[in-house]
Amino acid sequence: MATLSESAIAGLLEPYLAPPPELLPRLSAYLDLLLKWNARTNLTAIREPEEMVRRHFGESLFAARHLRPEVDTLLDLGSGAGFPGIPIALLRPEIRVTLAESQHKKASFLREAVRTLGLSTEVWAGRAEAMPPERRFHTVALRAVDNMAAAVAVAEDRAARQIVVLTSAAQAPELAGFSEQQVIPLPGSQSGVLLVASRA
């Protein structure tokens, strides 16, 4: 049996978005897989299912809602257990999402999640910097990467149009060459923001 009912998941997500009904069984399957793997490997420090739905799913879907409509390719740089890239791929299936993750164990989980959820999402098991230099994405997304300055430098290089960052207001980075910037407070968070930056 699923850990949380689909209606419980929908209720927890309400501050972030009204989830389309067809999304709920897939989020439920993702949650169960994440809980199963997290019991034996440390994918995420958040262990409560309700908190996983709010923080990981909710914040990622909130970012997905604020992406430009024409986004066709997106790199999730430092995807960890798939945030924000997998919820973005579920909500916006027309976007070709690439999940870059350098830790082998997490990349294995990402491959399993992509297979279980029937996504065509690419998993790049390595550092994003090691991708062929010509690879560019319409949008690069960042959330909770350890070395923000280094990740931002890679994102600036790989993003053709837009960078989105889920971070705290105090740690929101300066993005060179992205002159249109919007800082949107995250629902249910005292200091969390979504920074949406576009090239002019």
Ligand SMILES: C[S@@+](CC[C@H](N)C(=O)[O-])C[C@H]1O[C@@H](n2cnc3c(N)ncnc32)[C@H](O)[C@@H]1O
């Ligand atoms: C703290 S985790 C956060 C994961 C996820 N974005 C989230 O919000 O839950 C940061 C992850 O980024 C990965 N990472 C950091 N720099 C990276 C890089 N340059 N290329 C690929 N993965 C990277 C690390 O291995 C780690 O799993």
